[in-house]
Amino acid sequence: MPPLGTASVSALRQYVRYADAKGIDTSNLFSKAGLELNILDTGDGRLNGEQFQTFIRLLAETTGNPVLGLETGDYVQPGSYSVLGYITMSCATLGEAVTRIAPYEKLVGDMGTTGLRMNGDEVSLVWTCNFTDPLVWPQVVDNVFASWINYARWLADNRKASPLRVQLRRSSPGSDYEKAYAERWQCPVEFSAEEDCVILHQSLLSTRLRQPDPLLRKTLETHALSQLALLDSDTDLTSRVKQSIQKQLADGVTRQDMIAEDLGMTSRTLQRKLGQEGVSYQKLLDEVRQQMAEDYLRNTEMSIPDIAFRLGYSETTSFHRKFKAVMGQTPGDFRKN
Secondary structure (H helix, E strand, O other): OOOOOEEEHHHHHHHHHHHHHOOOOOHHHHHHOOOOHHHHHOOOOEEEHHHHHHHHHHHHHHHOOOOHHHHHHHHOOHHHHHHHHHHHHOOOEHHHHHOOHHHHHHHOEOOEEEEEEEEOOEEEEEEEEOOOOOOOHHHHHHHHHHHHHHHHHHHHOOOOOOOOEEEOOOOOOOHHHHHHHHHHHOOOEEOOOOOOEEEEEHHHHHOEOOOOOHHHHHHHHHHHHHHHHHHOOOOOHHHHHHHHHHHHHOOOOOOHHHHHHHOOOOHHHHHHHHHHOOOOHHHHHHHHHHHHHHHHHHHOOOOHHHHHHHOOOOOHHHHHHHHHHHHOOOHHHHHHO
């Protein structure tokens, strides 16, 4: 499974606003997802994609709402799209705003990618979701499309503007819930489609927006490019963390605070920086453990309990379970082969 990258705190806030409006206490959800509540106080912070997916799953389970994504789209704001939101606000037309999505959507998060396709008078915005949790991805697609439509209406100052139709790969949530899509989007909605896309009439792209400001847009795009560059930098951090973990595991130690100290930073800073790279300390620890386990089994005569202890497992059964989940066979069978 490919890594889920990162997401902006701005994207998370949209779901939290929905929860607050529904009277849902999210503090427990934050804790279970491995998130700190104060992350909401950061201006342009990032969170791990796996954590964001987990948070959405927990919220979906808590509400039991099969159209959670559709309803969270009601809480979109310009800030929900990070810098991209303000870039689109300063565009002259809806078409100009649409063309800004793909180059800068990574600033919002790595939840998915947008493609633009022209076919006669029709324009298709195709969105490919990167999230894989079967409970989460349909809600994320619903959220993205609902947010797009609501935000485009706000930009154009036209609450009646609607797509020609919307196609969703998700199955129908039921006839009663289908009405919620029709009421919000005012267009036909096809479920169990081959792709997730919003189809617009080309004439809609010429719609003038309420706050065009070409000079501001250029300034914001320069800022956006610098932020994108930052997201792509510091790529050697994971290799440094892995090296430090390997040194610790030689003594059977797996403490994150000691890794952070070895790298000259606090544990919280390490967690934040890893999150910006779309990985977690636990994920890197698992990868190093697996690599070292295979090396010990192939090249040493150490007993399996000793290997488990050397890799920081408190019980040999935990090592067996983890190794088999990755390799499809037990450590003993791996050694025989």
